[in-house]
Amino acid sequence: MANVIITGVLGQDGSNMAEFLLKNTRHNVYGMMRRSATPNYSNIDSFSGRSRFELVDGDLTDEISINRLVKVIKPKYFINFGANSFVGCSWDMPLQIFETNALGVIRCLEAIKIYKPKCRFYSAGSSEEFGDVDYCPQDILHPLKPRSPYGASKCTARHVVKVYRESYNIFAVHGILFNHEGVRRGGEFVTRKITKGVARIYDEVFHADKWRKRNGGCPKVQPLELGNLDAKRDWSDSEDFVQGVWLMLNQKKPKDYVLASGEAHSIREFVEAAFAHADFDGDWRGEGINEVYTNSKGRHEYPLVVVNPDFYRPAEVDLLMGDSSPIRKELKWKPKVSFQKLVEKMVDNDLKLLNCKIPA
Ligand code: G4F
Numbered sequence: 001m002a003n004v005i006i007t008g009v010l011g012q013d014g015s016n017m018a019e020f021l022l023k024n025t026r027h028n029v030y031g032m033m034r035r036s037a038t039p040n041y042s043n044i045d046s047f048s049g050r051s052r053f054e055l056v057d058g059d060l061t062d063e064i065s066i067n068r069l070v071k072v073i074k075p076k077y078f079i080n081f082g083a084n085s086f087v088g089c090s091w092d093m094p095l096q097i098f099e100t101n102a103l104g105v106i107r108c109l110e111a112i113k114i115y116k117p118k119c120r121f122y123s124a125g126s127s128e129e130f131g132d133v134d135y136c137p138q139d140i141l142h143p144l145k146p147r148s149p150y151g152a153s154k155c156t157a158r159h160v161v162k163v164y165r166e167s168y169n170i171f172a173v174h175g176i177l178f179n180h181e182g183v184r185r186g187g188e189f190v191t192r193k194i195t196k197g198v199a200r201i202y203d204e205v206f207h208a209d210k211w212r213k214r215n216g217g218c219p220k221v222q223p224l225e226l227g228n229l230d231a232k233r234d235w236s237d238s239e240d241f242v243q244g245v246w247l248m249l250n251q252k253k254p255k256d257y258v259l260a261s262g263e264a265h266s267i268r269e270f271v272e273a274a275f276a277h278a279d280f281d282g283d284w285r286g287e288g289i290n291e292v293y294t295n296s297k298g299r300h301e302y303p304l305v306v307v308n309p310d311f312y313r314p315a316e317v318d319l320l321m322g323d324s325s326p327i328r329k330e331l332k333w334k335p336k337v338s339f340q341k342l343v344e345k346m347v348d349n350d351l352k353l354l355n356c357k358i359p360a
Contacts (some may be wrong), residue, residue: 260322
């Protein structure tokens with residue numbers, strides 16, 4: 001039995017990692033959370049009462065707190081999922097992004113170097129490091145060509161991990177994670193924004209009594225507003241990824257790997273799959289900022305999705321698709337959830353949160 005520190009434990013990946021370790025190992029899990037006036041504990045509700053789980057205060061921008069935690073807890077593993085992970089806001093707060101995502105990694109590695117040099121460290125890398133890609137699928141050797149302050153901060157973290165590994169012989173790995181989603185995903189990311197939007201529209205339209213009382217005879221639907229529909233991403237399930245991270249941390253020698261599904265789908269395809277699962281039938285009409293995804297089933301036509309250029313980014317990553325064959329072959333990593341299953345799981349969860357169920 002050993003101690004594990006997980007930063008970002010209230011987020012999607014941190015909470016999935018903590019839950020995975022509590023279920024599958026006998027380790028004590030210390031989940032680090034940042035001080036906030038109104039913290040949201042919903043992602044850890046299912047396990048926060050476990051005796052082997054403890055919430056601890058800390059902040060990646062504050063080395064005193066990181067040093068204290070490593071000195072006192074003496075972790076065997078330090079898993080850094082704490083980050084500002086939203087690419088879209090990284091142009092608005094580039095310094096904060098670097099403080100947390102890049103300098104935060106130096107703070108963790110310095111604390112490990114001084115207080116627990118045998119600790120194994122995981123750094124959450126990102127396919128955003130590849131940016132405007134040179135080839136497809138991208139593997140671990142793909143050049144670093146970030147397109148956002150977020151991507152640049154993750155490239156810095158990658159270099160820092162390599163430097164500490166080679167200079168101090170620390171077991172540190174930087175896993176390159178392509179997009180990964182799930183029922184604990186934050187609502188600002190496009191997948192969850194879509195599945196929450198589908199559930200809201202389903203609730204508005206199919207609970208006819210409710211909306212008729214509110215709006216009169218025909219459905220009044222507030223369409224979902226999205227930005228670039230043509231970007232393509234390689235989406236997987238975060239619960240599959242935390243298992244890959246654990247394999248990386250327990251390999252013999254530290255080596256970086258890519259985690260990815262190997263499939264690319266556009267935002268448009270995600271929209272279609274999510275609405276189809278909730279029994280909508282849509283058509284794309286118009287072009288560019290005038291494009292609309294219109295419900296064409298039943299008596300009424302109404303817009304399900306419209307384009308809002310406010311959600312465009314100053315620079316876009318058009319296509320991400322990863323090659324994860326090395327970790328599948330060498331560490332026997334096997335993801336379970338397909339793109340279609342992921343979409344269905346997220347839509348079902350958001351419908352359930354609104355007490356809606358698709359009729360069988
Ligand atoms: O869901 P997103 O915000 O994720 P993004 O930027 O790909 O980043 C995620 O994956 C990275 C790994 O590749 C992680 F490192 C990172 O932390 C994060 O988890 O946006 C996906 C795509 C983009 O092309 C964006 O322009 O969706 C497009 N998009 C279109 N409309 C939108 C929207 N994105 C958001 N967030 N909101 C929209 O309305």
